[in-house]
Amino acid sequence: MAYSDKVLDHYNHPRNVGSLDKNDPNVGTGMVGAPECGDVMKLQVKVDEATGVIAEAKFKTFGCGSAIASSSLATEWLKGKTVDEALAIKNTDIVNELSLPPVKIHCSVLAEDAIKAAISDYKKKQDQKKPVEARA
Amino acid sequence: MKTPIYFDNHATTPTDPRVVDAMLPYFTTKFGNAASRNHSFGWEAEKAVDDARKKIADLIGATPKEIVFTSGATESDNLAIKGVAEMYAEKGNHIITAATEHKAVLDTCKKLEKHGYRVTYLPLKADGLVDLDMLRESITDKTILITLMYANNEIGVIQPVAEIGKLAHEKGILFHTDGVQAVGKVPVNVIKDNIDLMSISAHKIYGPKGVGALYVRRKSPRVQITAQMDGGGHERGMRSGTLNVPGIVGLGEACAICNREMAEEGKRLGYLRDKLKNRLETELDEVFINGSMEHRLPNNLNISFAYVEGESLLMGINDVAVSSGSACTSATLEPSYVLKALGVGDDLAHTSIRFGLGRFNTEEEVDYVANRVIEVVRKLRELSPLYEMAKEGVDLSKVQWAAE
Numbered sequence: 001m002a003y004s005d006k007v008l009d010h011y012n013h014p015r016n017v018g019s020l021d022k023n024d025p026n027v028g029t030g031m032v033g034a035p036e037c038g039d040v041m042k043l044q045v046k047v048d049e050a051t052g053v054i055a056e057a058k059f060k061t062f063g064c065g066s067a068i069a070s071s072s073l074a075t076e077w078l079k080g081k082t083v084d085e086a087l088a089i090k091n092t093d094i095v096n097e098l099s100l101p102p103v104k105i106h107c108s109v110l111a112e113d114a115i116k117a118a119i120s121d122y123k124k125k126q127d128q129k130k131p132v133e134a135r136a
Numbered sequence: 137m138k139t140p141i142y143f144d145n146h147a148t149t150p151t152d153p154r155v156v157d158a159m160l161p162y163f164t165t166k167f168g169n170a171a172s173r174n175h176s177f178g179w180e181a182e183k184a185v186d187d188a189r190k191k192i193a194d195l196i197g198a199t200p201k202e203i204v205f206t207s208g209a210t211e212s213d214n215l216a217i218k219g220v221a222e223m224y225a226e227k228g229n230h231i232i233t234a235a236t237e238h239k240a241v242l243d244t245c246k247k248l249e250k251h252g253y254r255v256t257y258l259p260l261k262a263d264g265l266v267d268l269d270m271l272r273e274s275i276t277d278k279t280i281l282i283t284l285m286y287a288n289n290e291i292g293v294i295q296p297v298a299e300i301g302k303l304a305h306e307k308g309i310l311f312h313t314d315g316v317q318a319v320g321k322v323p324v325n326v327i328k329d330n331i332d333l334m335s336i337s338a339h340k341i342y343g344p345k346g347v348g349a350l351y352v353r354r355k356s357p358r359v360q361i362t363a364q365m366d367g368g369g370h371e372r373g374m375r376s377g378t379l380n381v382p383g384i385v386g387l388g389e390a391c392a393i394c395n396r397e398m399a400e401e402g403k404r405l406g407y408l409r410d411k412l413k414n415r416l417e418t419e420l421d422e423v424f425i426n427g428s429m430e431h432r433l434p435n436n437l438n439i440s441f442a443y444v445e446g447e448s449l450l451m452g453i454n455d456v457a458v459s460s461g462s463a464c465t466s467a468t469l470e471p472s473y474v475l476k477a478l479g480v481g482d483d484l485a486h487t488s489i490r491f492g493l494g495r496f497n498t499e500e501e502v503d504y505v506a507n508r509v510i511e512v513v514r515k516l517r518e519l520s521p522l523y524e525m526a527k528e529g530v531d532l533s534k535v536q537w538a539a540e
Contacts, residue, residue, distance in 0.1 A: 003451065008451075011448070014519060017519055031521065032538050034537035034538075035482070035483035035486070035522060036481070036482035036483055036537075037482075038446075038462055038463045038464055038482070038483075039445075040521055042521035042524075060520060060521035060524060061520070061521065062443060062445055062519075062521060063445050063448065064447035064448050064451070064462070064464035065447060065451040068448055068519060103469070
């Protein structure tokens with residue numbers, strides 16, 4: 001099975017590897033997959049409070065080259081998008097961009113799940129903030 | 137030192153140039169059909185086949201008449217198991233094997249189950265060895281065959297073959313062993329090891345692909361098998377089909393070379409394998425060897441690098457050829473069933489790599505491969521959320537995973 005050039009590129013030069021402070025109120029953390037499945041992705045976004053735009057995104061992935069590439073690509077796409085725009089990213093977009101073969105499509109699905117999990121975590125944190133602000 | 141480097145000698149081996157030289161005349165000048173009884177072309181081919189039979193027999197402690205040529209070990213496994221099952225059907229219908237056998241054995245057993253045979257698939261101990269007491273307990277008065285591989289192709293573990301054979305003979309049961317990974321690598325002797333049938337593959341011992349053999353014992357007991365390939369009655373009626381003379385000559389020569397060089401080669405490969413193992417164990421943390429180191433082929437290393445998935449590791453060491461137990465590397469997306477049967481968790485199965493060293497590998501290559509693997513494992517651990525969590529002190533076995 002030969003890898004597409006884009007997958008190799010992301011694998012050899014992964015973008016945005018690392019971690020954000022998960023206790024930061026403006027950081028959403030999504031962790032999907034399971035070690036028994038051979039795929040675990042941790043995706044984090046930091047949203048600018050004022051503009052609602054994703055300022056930073058970081059990832060860490062345990063998985064095959066296609067899984068690493070899918071999550072790396074996801075962080076690239078997330079930066080500069082609003083939260084709603086981020087939710088519109090589909091796994092098929094990732095498949096097309098990376099030319100993933102059928103047997104690797106599930107990697108792109110996991111990446112989409114990771115994005116949604118990170119955004120959902122961020123939104124939960126925003127909801128938890130509100131009552132405090134109302135009281136203040 | 138050339139790249140890519142080949143460290144996957146359990147999958148196949150390069151044909152030894154000496155073997156190719158021995159085979160060549162049999163394509164263009166000595167091309168006769170070994171069954172042509174009436175002219176010199178046939179006699180010449182027949183002589184070459186007889187010489188090969190002797191070389192193979194000498195390697196395993198058998199006699200030439202006990203060697204049946206096939207298209208490879210998959211066919212030999214089929215012939216042995218189905219051949220015994222059909223021939224001894226009136227005596228019984230129970231076969232014992234292990235969950236970790238090669239698919240050529242497992243699938244053949246599954247086929248027989250569809251035809252009314254009963255098969256027991258023994259689990260193995262965590263070190264990869266069969267539990268002899270468990271084997272003894274699974275024997276019934278309908279058991280006609282025990283089939284257990286000599287050495288495992290994934291983890292290189294060597295079974296207590298002589299004891300298994302002894303037990304089988306005590307109970308009047310035939311013992312077949314898939315000897316593919318052991319023959320020519322460790323001293324196999326069908327008499328000392330109490331073996332009744334044994335499968336051999338040429339392309340695992342620096343011979344050509346497409347040819348193998350089945351050892352079929354003729355004395356105490358005299359084993360009979362029902363042919364699976366019907367036709368002209370070749371190989372004493374056990375396997376019809378014109379003999380692959382060049383392939384057979386190649387297999388014979390490969391066996392002769394192994395017979396001469398096995399002891400030295402085993403020592404050299406054991407040294408190289410241990411060097412690789414020591415480098416990986418000292419320079420990386422959280423690495424685990426799969427299977428017993430004590431009862432193991434000298435050239436095999438099956439090792440898991442926790443928190444680093446196998447396919448991504450293979451991608452990183454792209455100038456080194458090895459294989460992995462990870463689901464992502466298999467066509468069916470299932471992790472290695474051998475590792476699973478040993479009780480290795482799926483998470484560690486996904487992180488396993490199999491190194492199979494061979495005759496043409498050098499110490500320079502081992503040093504290079506060790507460097508590359510260490511470099512890539514470190515890089516991938518930087519990318520791994522699991523390594524990060526483990527270093528933070530999180531007990532990964534207690535985490536609730538949101539699996540898709």
